[in-house]
């Protein structure tokens with residue numbers, strides 16, 4: 111009983127900093143989609159938000175002529191209203207604005223979106239939630255002229271209850287989206303990817319009963335593949351002392367639990383004859399949770415992931431992670447990837463390469479990627495954009511990182527494919543940064559003790575002997591898996607010396623090389639010592655792969671990267687021209703020579 115109370119307190123305290131509790135498995139609930147064309151107004155000076163004294167409009171000034179969230183219309187011909195959503199152009203949601211409107215290609219700032227809608231089968235006795243898959247970066251959300259809420263963080267889902275503001279017909283939803291970069295945000299000012307702005311993932315309305323299933327975690331118990339454990343959390347007036355039924359028909363599980371006064375209940379039960387989820391057997395079970403007025407069905411795989419010395423064990427067996435790093439971009443269409451079709455393209459290429467694993471860099475990708483990886487048997491490294499030079503001593507910045515981490519874990523904690531939470535990428539070592547990352551790791555472990563913790567660290571050559579590479583980072587002691595990016599032959603070191611380098615790793619943990627790579631312009635051919643040629647990239651892979659294979663405890667690699675991706679840092683013409691060229695596939699979908707080098711390396715791994 112004490113255990114139950116403590117757990118429920120833990121969840122309450124962890125989520126106090128977050129917005130509103132995320133609806134678990136909204137992905138498989140029926141909802142009313144608000145995807146489609148939305149009107150938009152580009153607002154460089156944030157005129158729709160601030161008055162001419164730079165005070166936020168409170169919406170009462172006469173006649174609200176510039177408070178865009180009011181969606182005012184002139185009442186007579188003398189009225190002054192200096193904006194009109196309905197006369198403004200439209201763009202498609204989900205979608206970034208950069209790839210939809212040439213004028214907005216480089217734009218970083220505020221864009222206001224408006225969607226008018228009626229609620230299908232509206233029922234005044236129900237509760238209604240508005241859910242966003244992601245908005246980059248900050249979203250101020252208004253319904254029918256009133257503020258619903260604010261969300262900060264460009265790659266994680268959020269929802270608001272909107273029952274109190276919703277009507278059956280003629281609703282108008284207005285979202286102010288701001289993707290300006292800032293030093294104290296996560297990510298910070300500098301990234302090596304395109305800062306696509308907009309409502310980049312699905313927008314959906316969910317109709318719920320007065321009491322509904324808000325959250326649950328149903329996973330194998332840590333270190334015990336014969337037991338499922340987790341919890342179920344209800345929301346609503348009658349959440350206390352409710353009967354909750356949980357079935358997994360294929361495993362002959364049919365259990366009933368009773369919630370405590372907070373609507374919370376710990377679940378724990380033995381399971382027999384489980385067909386464990388793996389890269390070769392991506393088995394997902396139907397899991398149904400029912401209360402008197404709500405039912406959710408999920409598809410959940412059961413597997414264990416742990417480390418033992420220098421090995422990663424999937425279901426108790428050693429696994430080598432044949433991976434590739436991926437950015438969330440559909441380069442052939444142009445823009446941020448978001449749909450199931452986009453996921454099929456990216457993960458389809460990964461499969462073709464022979465991968466059983468992907469690193470979703472450098473921020474949480476859309477849920478279609480995770481759901482598809484779950485179905486395809488592709489293990490996943492998930493990451494938050496704590497990238498390069500975050501403000502380590504800024505508490506607000508820490509809170510933003512922790513919120514993104516919590517929202518990611520909250521969304522994906524029931525997905526078997528997801529095995530590693532990455533806290534950061536290539537962050538410079540310091541005491542403050544160690545505290546920051548250690549606190550993140552502690553939070554991740556509190557929220558989910560069934561997955562591994564890592565971060566992409568960096569290596570460097572030893573002073574006495576530059577051919578010996580080491581990782582000097584105190585955070586290595588905190589992680590479960592030691593991962594680092596290494597660019598020998600590209601950023602430092604000569605390509606023809608790769609064969610002479612080796613890594614000295616004195617920590618008893620598995621090693622993943624989270625990145626290595628070289629830039630090549632697809633179709634540019636030269637001798638293999640010529641930078642930017644496909645041959646140079648091919649040679650780097652040919653030299654690097656066998657060298658990495660000798661690292662004691664090497665348990666996986668995710669070369670950088672699957673596809674060329676847009677980056678404002680990459681200006682060299684004609685080779686880069688706005689693209690990071692370390693992809694194995696070009697923006698036209700053509701494979702470079704190194705694609706086949708990696709493919710045959712993976713083929714030859716037993």
Ligand code: GCB
Nearest residue numbers: 302535536595625670690692
């Ligand atoms: C890195 C970063 C990655 C960059 C890559 C590069 O180490 O983690 O985001 O894109 O190097 O190409 O320089």
